[in-house]
Amino acid sequence: MTSAQTNDAWIDDFILALRLRDVRGDAIGDAVAVVRGHIADSGETAAEAFGEPRAYAGQLDVTTVPAITALDPVVLGPAVSLLAFFAFAPAVASVFSGTRGEFSLPQLLLFVVPVALVLGLPAYFSVGVRHLWLFAIAFGLAVLSATGAALFAPDRGYPVLASWDPWWVAAISGAILLGASSWSIVAALRDEPDVIVDPNGPAPGPSPRSHRLATVVPHVLLPAAALACIVGEAVLG
Amino acid sequence: MQEHQAGHDDEPPAEGWPTDWMRAVLGLCVLRALEAAPSYGYAIVAELERAGLGTVKGGTLYPLLTRYESAGWVATEWKAGTSGPGRKYFSLTAAGRAALAGQRSAWDRFTSTTLSHLGDSGPNPGSPAEPPSTSPAARKRAER
Structure with a gap:
């Protein structure tokens, strides 16, 4: 697996972890763009720079949407x-x-x-x-x-x-x-729909x-x- | 701890500064890195490294910055990169500058107290420095 594929797999796990935290789509796009920018600048892989995606997603202070309940x-x-x-x-x-x-x-x-x-x-x-x-x-x-x-x-x-x-x-x-x-x-x-928005797009x-x-x-x-x-x-x- | 003092004054020890120390000062040093001008994540990492604080990982830096953004201490802006992806620039707000000034002053008193205590001849017999007035203990004393 190339480092680009490894990074893409890491980012997929990261997006899933943020979605499961009920993070808003624009905040997810922002966090993903930060990851992409940082690994491009540092030359590290996403795992080297940010550790385990689920743990990193749990540490970010980001905007969330109300969680879905049984009454939705x-x-x-x-x-x-x-x-x-x-x-x-x-x-x-x-x-x-x-x-x-x-x-x-x-x-x-x-x-x-x-x-x-x-x-x-x-x-x-x-x-x-x-x-x-x-x-x-x-x-x-x-x-x-x-x-x-x-x-x-x-x-x-x-x-x-x-x-x-x-x-x-x-x-x-x-x-x-x-x-x-x-x-x-x-x-x-x-x-x-709460789509993921790339802040640079x-x-x-x-x-x-x-x-x-x-x-x-x-x-x-x-x-x-x-x-x-x-x-x-x-x-x- | 003595072995950490070996080598160049502004160089971190080979194994890096103790994690607890870094945890204590990182927030203050990140605010300091933004004091002169807006900056982006990797540039902040590079500046902290130049300052002798060792390499700070993205996984440590960005959660801190998101907390500061939520607290209103930093504002953010995306700027297109000349080559490669765009960069998210962080800048200090007025509240962030006030927080930096307050923390810097408190840290200065704390390190003076610690250095005085650690002096060659043992603890300084003089009166201890007052902890920062923002501490819960100080607030309680003031209320009394």
Whole structure:
């Protein structure tokens, strides 16, 4: 690996460490430009001049943005949408099969697991970025509990805790799903992306349309899945 | 500590000045390096080295400068480099100059006291110098 590649790898780790500290994009650009300027002047590698990137990032007194919490629209919106989807999907199946929407206690408790994992994301995100297996475990746990909930359905002999008219459940959960997704889409579009700004480069222009679309895509996945449920039941029913 | 006194007066010992000493004086010396004119990181490092303080790493210098910037002691400005990346220049603000003057005066009294105590004939029997009035102990005494 050349020293330029070594420096680029160091700077990538440094940017990640600053992002995980919730440092603003313009302050990150400033700190990176200082590193590049200093190693150009001194002839040292970034590691020689600044030590370990995570430790150095922790020592800088830089401007930060408010940390994302579970109540942020980008977290709470998807969590509510997910919970609504868990009610919507079986309700649609019941509507098409002409049965009542029934849930058992273990089934409802298992639906809470993926929602809690989404709501808790701000708490374990920074650790997960450094230990990707943690995300893999969280994802596996979410999938297992969501799919495993079907094993505890009342039609498998578990006592019915809640029984509703599936039309009402589908209508209410569908409305919540659409409302929560729209809320998070509006929030994602309203917030200007916090891009890294090079103080020696031109001022950043408005974010490109492709970037804005990319911020919206995660929030339309659940409404799209809900639509797929309806189409699937109608076609394959 | 005696071996550190060997060699040229303004030369650091081969192993460098003790880390604790450098930690104590680095902030003051960085402010001093900016007193005459705005400067950038590597030039500050070079000036401290010329002054006999040894080589200060970027990883030590810039966190200090960001703290001074947050405290309003230094202002910053990016200037395009003739060749290579641009440089971030640091300059002392009025608050930074006041901080330098206060710290310099306090350090002068502290080193006088220390030298007096370390004198060949043992501790000076005279009255000790007053610590700087900005210390918490001095403030408490003044309040009483």
